[in-house]
Amino acid sequence: MDCQIVRTQLTAECSHLIGISEHMLAFGYCDANEQAQLDHIDVRLQTIRRALQRLDDGTYGICEVCGNPIGADRLDAMNDCSRCIPCEDKRNQSGHPARANAWPRRSVSVGINLQN
């Protein structure tokens, strides 16, 4: 894994997102849809900044929960991820909303009978 390439990608995405949000804010108002988009951009920017911070710290590619290496395939697919797959799964199961949306788990409702 080439950290310099990852850093360049993350920095470019960061500038791109800041550009979009500045463009939207330049109009001076936001409807609910735009506000949702801005919130989404904000969350994404925080994620990217944390990934850049980990590149600086030398902890990039290490799971922040269990300390095991995050697989190269996973980092290729998601260059800002901070958790290995088992830890991400555990977090999703605990119902964290942002990641629950990003990683839909189709199996969640299977086998649950609400009518008891």
Ligand SMILES: [Zn+2]
């Ligand atoms: Zn882990």
